[in-house]
Amino acid sequence: MNEDAETKPVVSARGVKVQFGAVKALDGADLVINAGECIGLVGHNGAGKSTIVNVLNGSLGPHEGTIAYNGDETARGINAARGHGIRCVFQELSLSPNLTIVENMRVEHRDLSGWNWRSQAAGIVSAKLDEIFVGHGIDVMHTVGELSIAERQMVEIAIVFCTVEHEPKLIILDEPTSSLDAGLAGQLMAYVRKYVDAGGSVLLISHILGEILSTSDRIVVMKDGKVVADRPAKEFSTHGLVQAMGSVVKDRDFDRNKNRTADTSPILSLPARGGKGLPFAAYKGEVIGLAGLGGHGQTDMLLELYRALSSDWLPGRQGRIAFVAGDRSLNGTFPLWSILKNLSIASLTDLSEKFLVNRTREDGLGGDWKSRIEIRTPDMTNGILSLSGGNQQKVLFARALATTSSMVLMDDPMRGVDIGTKQEVYSILNHEAAGGRTFIWYSTEMDEIRLCDRVYVFRSGAIVSELVGDAITEENVLAASFSGEDA
Numbered sequence: 377m378n379e380d381a382e383t384k385p386v387v388s389a390r391g392v393k394v395q396f397g398a399v400k401a402l403d404g405a406d407l408v409i410n411a412g413e414c415i416g417l418v419g420h421n422g423a424g425k426s427t428i429v430n431v432l433n434g435s436l437g438p439h440e441g442t443i444a445y446n447g448d449e450t451a452r453g454i455n456a457a458r459g460h461g462i463r464c465v466f467q468e469l470s471l472s473p474n475l476t477i478v479e480n481m482r483v484e485h486r487d488l489s490g491w492n493w494r495s496q497a498a499g500i501v502s503a504k505l506d507e508i509f510v511g512h513g514i515d516v517m518h519t520v521g522e523l524s525i526a527e528r529q530m531v532e533i534a535i536v537f538c539t540v541e542h543e544p545k546l547i548i549l550d551e552p553t554s555s556l557d558a559g560l561a562g563q564l565m566a567y568v569r570k571y572v573d574a575g576g577s578v579l580l581i582s583h584i585l586g587e588i589l590s591t592s593d594r595i596v597v598m599k600d601g602k603v604v605a606d607r608p609a610k611e612f613s614t615h616g617l618v619q620a621m622g623s624v625v626k627d628r629d630f631d632r633n634k635n636r637t638a639d640t641s642p643i644l645s646l647p648a649r650g651g652k653g654l655p656f657a658a659y660k661g662e663v664i665g666l667a668g669l670g671g672h673g674q675t676d677m678l679l680e681l682y683r684a685l686s687s688d689w690l691p692g693r694q695g696r697i698a699f700v701a702g703d704r705s706l707n708g709t710f711p712l713w714s715i716l717k718n719l720s721i722a723s724l725t726d727l728s729e730k731f732l733v734n735r736t737r738e739d740g741l742g743g744d745w746k747s748r749i750e751i752r753t754p755d756m757t758n759g760i761l762s763l764s765g766g767n768q769q770k771v772l773f774a775r776a777l778a779t780t781s782s783m784v785l786m787d788d789p790m791r792g793v794d795i796g797t798k799q800e801v802y803s804i805l806n807h808e809a810a811g812g813r814t815f816i817w818y819s820t821e822m823d824e825i826r827l828c829d830r831v832y833v834f835r836s837g838a839i840v841s842e843l844v845g846d847a848i849t850e851e852n853v854l855a856a857s858f859s860g861e862d863a
């Protein structure tokens with residue numbers, strides 16, 4: 377905590393209640409944020425974290441309770457919050473894809489004006505990107521639609537930290553590292569500490585408990601719309617945090633099967649990508665990790681595999697393929713459909729008789745997955761957008777796993793999924809792999825890469841290293857990511 381911190385909280389929310397139909401999203405939540413502190417906010421999917429963010433940034437008026445900015449309880453709405461220096465990076469990235477980065481800067485910072493606003497904006501946002509993400513390589517004149525999901529996340533973060541005329545006082549980061557690899561996430565966390573040590577405030581929401589523990593001064597835990605713990609970060613451990621969130625702490629129960637590849641020939645093999653690096657092979661029943669720094673060809677390979685295999689793989693056999701998209705709003709959810717329809721869409725053939733979908737079986741599938749991975753909704757026929765981000769991601773997972781596809785491709789699929797559900801999904805993957813399904817899994821989280829049977833490390837679009845079993849360590853992945861030589 378900064379010694380010179382002001383006495384009045386930057387923002388304080390007391391007894392806040394928000395209800396969506398039958399769902400109590402916030403049920404009397406309290407949250408106070410002082411100058412010069414980083415608050416870590418954690419909780420299960422649907423605990424109410426994004427809802428309290430929307431209350432703090434003025435976009436959602438609470439049904440009960442009070443909000444005060446710098447002690448002023450009369451201020452209301454987005455403009456008042458902004459006037460008090462509250463800025464937000466949302467979980468669902470919100471830049472306009474058809475505008476350039478510089479033009480998006482103008483949308484966020486209305487003070488940019490005059491004939492040379494573009495060059496002013498370019499200078500300010502480039503400098504901020506350089507300060508936070510050293511070596512980022514992003515051209516700020518590019519259209520946002522041309523950027524990868526990680527680059528969009530980096531740009532959105534840099535834009536909110538910029539000062540044009542008014543300095544930000546509180547930056548709310550809702551799962552800011554969900555698409556960033558470990559290196560970029562580390563750069564951001566170091567910047568957050570620097571910003572907070574200089575007197576700024578940050579509300580950091582994340583399901584990656586390591587970064588919450590290492591970066592926050594204080595940690596607030598939410599459960600079912602209430603704050604259930606609010607203590608200095610040093611009083612928590614990972615174990616304690618998981619317990620406070622109401623999840624069961626499981627020991628590692630992912631049974632890596634080193635012998636899966638022993639006597640069989642591959643079900644899929646590809647030559648070295650672009651004639652560089654190592655070839656790729658997949659064996660029945662394997663969980664294969666794609667690792668390396670983000671944007672080095674992992675998603676491209678998954679998409680190429682999907683396009684090739686969904687059209688002509690193993691004709692006449694069970695060779696169907698399923699894909700769990702990483703960018704759920706762009707490639708995953710059908711936003712106007714119900715939760716159930718979003719889930720069942722990939723299984724309609726299996727659920728149909730005489731070309732008609734059997735509704736009873738479709739409802740059965742929905743009910744089964746709702747309880748298996750705890751999709752938090754009172755009714756599976758509600759719209760998909762009524763779910764919290766992490767619960768939407770669970771539906772995409774369930775959509776792929778509910779199929780009979782023998783191969784499942786996963787593009788960093790755990791974005792925003794809480795720790796309890798992740799453990800459940802890991803054990804489902806393990807069980808399904810033991811039953812003969814093959815998973816090809818791009819992950820930006822080292823803890824997930826470590827669960828795989830075999831890992832290919834990518835660099836500059838090519839596979840530069842293959843790691844098997846106990847050789848799958850963070851050191852080996854990092855060594856291969858940076859040197860390009862076999863670790």
Ligand SMILES: Nc1ncnc2c1ncn2[C@@H]1O[C@H](COP(=O)(O)OP(=O)(O)OP(=O)(O)O)[C@@H](O)[C@H]1O
Nearest residue numbers: 396401421422423424425426427762763764765766
């Ligand atoms: N617009 C809405 N309509 C209906 N229900 C909603 C709406 N927005 C949120 N909810 C519900 O409110 C509850 C809290 O959601 P919220 O998005 O705040 O959770 P969260 O803690 O941010 O979860 P996650 O970790 O998955 O992002 C959830 O049960 C969600 O389904």
